[in-house]
Amino acid sequence: MDSGTLLAFLALDLLLVCIPGADWAYAISAGLRDRSPLPAVAGLVAGYALHTALAVAGLAVLVAGSPTALTALTVVGAGYLVWLGWGVLRRPGVPAQGGERGVGVRGVSVPGAAFLRGAAISGLNPKGLLLYLSLLPQFLITDGSGGWPVPAQTAVLGALHMACCAAVYPTVGLTARAVLGARPSAARAVTRTSGAAMLGIGAFLLAQGLATL
Known part of the structure; x- marks a missing residue:
């Protein structure tokens, strides 16, 4: 695996990470509602670490080869x-101030809860599934000419994706907090928009997935 392949994957992956989606919506919501968005972002990265581990173990290939399993996960x-x-829409909250504890999507949020929610979002994110099952394999050199075993190549590409998420998502959450922190009404509106985005994306994919079962 040469540097050109790595740079090509990094450029494409960074572009995909910068496209708003469920991860962005959660990062924005955490930035506005929690004391710090970092536990939520750490959870998002952890979810992709699980994807990477499963891909390295070869389980991603098995899932990709089973349309029923892939649809069920979606x-x-x-x-x-x-x-x-829906939970964010019901309780949009306001930015956490000073020493206050942030309010999560269901009552008071603690770092551990924010982490677990983030891991669940990225771990079950259909966009993440498509990345690891469709995009990442296109950059793997499987004919033996790459010099690296396929599991090692997979681990490196997965680590690059996690690095992109770790760079972009804190920026998203902290920017939302800095811009809207002193504007509770605007922050509430943006949080509701983030919740609506999660609900809309989920509803579309749910209807699409159920139609194919």
Whole structure:
């Protein structure tokens, strides 16, 4: 695997990470509602670490070869996004101030809860599934000419994706907090928009997945 392949994957992956989606919506919501968005972002990265570990172990290939399993995972992930988005819409909250504890999607949020929600979002995110099952394999050199074993190549590409997420998502959450922190009404509106985005994405994917079962 040469540097050109790595740079090509990094450029494409960074572009995909910068496209708003469920991860962005959660980062914005955490930035506005929690004391710090970092536990939520750490959870998002951890979810992709799980994807990477499964891909290295070869399980991603098995899932990709089973349309039923892939659809079932998509439905579960979409259902979770619908539930989470509805919770944000019901309790949009306001930016956490000073020493206050942030308020999460269901009452008081603690770092551990924010981490677990983030891991669940990215772990079940259909966009993440497509990345690891469709995009990443296109950059693997499987004929032996790459010099690296396929599991090692997979681990490096997965680590690059996690690095992109770790760079972009804190910026998203902290920017939302800095811009809207002193504007509770605007922050509430943006949080509701984030919740609506999660709900809308989840509902679309859920309907699409259920139609194919």
